[in-house]
Amino acid sequence: MTSDDDYAFEGAAPQPARDNNPPLSISELSFALKRTLEERFGHVRLRGEISKVNRHASGHVYLTLKDDKSAIDGVIWKGVVRGLGVQPETGLEVIVTGKITSYPARSSYQIVIESMEAAGAGALLAQLERLKVRLRDEGLFDPAxxxxxxxxxxxxxxxxxxxxxxxxxxxxxxxxxxxxxxxxxxxxxxxxxxxxxxxxxxxxxxxxxxxxxxxxxxxxxxxxxxxxxxxxxxxxxxxxxxxxxxxxxxxxxxxxxxxxxxxxxxxxxxxxxxxxxxxxxxxxxxxxLRWALSDLEGRLSRAGARMLEDRRTRLRAAARGLPARPEDLLALPQQRLDHAASRLGSGLHRNVAVHERQLAVASGRLSKGLLDRAIERRKDRLAAYADRFKPAMMRRLEQDKTRLASLSRALTTLNPKTPKPGFARIEDAQGAMIASAAALSPGQTVQIVFGDGAKGATIDSEGGMPRPTPKSAPRPKAPPAGQGDLF
CATH class of the missing domain: 3.40.50.2300 (Response regulator)
Known part of the structure; x- marks a missing residue:
């Protein structure tokens, strides 16, 4: 087969050789990778911990799934968010189902999440929750x-x-x-x-x-x-x-x-x-703060001005009721005072006359016979009371007489100057009775008074009675002369 080059005119410019590996654009490569990822990983299930959640204003949710070594970005479209069994939260460990795709604008891959279920709390959040409970129990969160x-x-x-x-x-x-x-x-x-x-x-x-x-x-x-x-x-x-x-x-x-x-x-x-x-x-x-202060200052100034204007208006209104001269203000009260003073003397005389007539009327109703009758009535009442209480009074007098005689006999019996058989009293030289041994001194002359007479005595210096003189024991008689011994 003859190619088109065989029919080229002599003297024409030579054509460049064709390349068996033509270059691709960035977009062509990005979308080719995107198709490859979606075909190879069209359905995957991943388990990981949500570390970052961003809810966009459009309603889509962007997040990051991670484990201890790697992380992958994820996206949940607006129509899928409402139907999720678990809403994405930072720190929540979940199992997601979706497909792997790429974002050509940044040449990064991500997972488009179609379903999500909880796989348990993340390790970090579980540790944080335990610490939070302990600190709360210690009172560190107390609002007080x-x-x-x-x-x-x-x-x-x-x-x-x-x-x-x-x-x-x-x-x-x-x-x-x-x-x-x-x-x-x-x-x-x-x-x-x-x-x-x-x-x-x-x-x-x-x-x-x-x-x-x-x-x-x-x-x-x-x-x-x-x-x-x-x-x-x-x-x-x-x-x-x-x-x-x-x-x-x-x-x-x-x-x-x-x-x-x-x-x-x-x-x-x-x-x-x-x-x-x-x-x-x-x-x-x-x-x-400056505006509020300025407003308060203006309100204070306006309130003061209103108060002054109100006082000024009230003062003008009160001034209209006053006379032109101060003397005119006092003229009428002075005139009333003069009239009252002129009527004061005659009024006092009339008052005395009225009370005099009232006294005459009251004294006319009083007479000596009325007083005598009142006295007689009170005498009769007094006599009746005396007749009623006389027997009781006599009995009370007899009881008091008997009690008085008993007290008199007891007084006579207890009188120390009245001699009683078996008792005597001691008097000093002046006739005063001595009632205590401490009042006596050695050699003092006293008088002992008995019921049938008195005897003089001298106080001995010793504190006891004089001891009697002991009698001598009788001597044994001598035996009669001329009596011999029987033995």
């Missing part, structure tokens, strides 16, 4: 232990990375709302060293003094941008949580986005959805 945030902070401490958009957003928001002093303590916010550096920063701020070279902040903000569970895991450290709970300075936790939750969010005094939100929670709006 949380401190109130200062209304007008003079100094704010920020604990975050010195680079990145987080610190710029916080500083810009604070400067816009409430210009105050901001002290940044730079730390790393990801990795194994993050929890230790954040804890040291909190303790360092807490040890500052208000009058030191660096003033102690009135409020602390712990901030970090969003990320996966692994990126934010350092803020779930137990030691960091206890440091936040023990801090004396109020702390706002602003870690991650609004859907991200870490352990320090529960122990901090306030949780902010974003770092920018933390700056808004920590500071008032200076412009609003």
């Amino acid at each position: 232990k949380k401190q109130a945030l200062p209304a007008f902070p003079a100094t704010i401490g920020v604990i975050t990375s010195p680079t990145g958009a987080v610190i710029r957003d916080i500083l810009h928001r604070i400067a816009e709302r409430w210009p105050c002093r901001v002290i940044v303590w730079p730390v790393v916010v990801q990795g194994d060293a993050a929890c230790g550096q954040v804890s040291n920063a909190i303790r360092g701020f807490d040890q500052m003094t208000p009058d030191g070279p660096i003033p102690r902040p009135d409020l602390l903000i712990v901030a970090r941008g969003g990320g996966s569970v692994e990126d934010l895991w350092c803020f779930n450290d137990e030691g960091l949580a206890r440091t936040v709970a023990a801090a004396r300075i109020p702390i706002i936790s602003a870690v991650g986005h609004e859907t991200d939750t870490t352990l320090i969010d529960f122990v901090s005094d306030r949780r902010a959805p974003t770092p920018t939100g933390a700056a808004e929670i920590a500071t008032p709006v200076l412009a609003d």
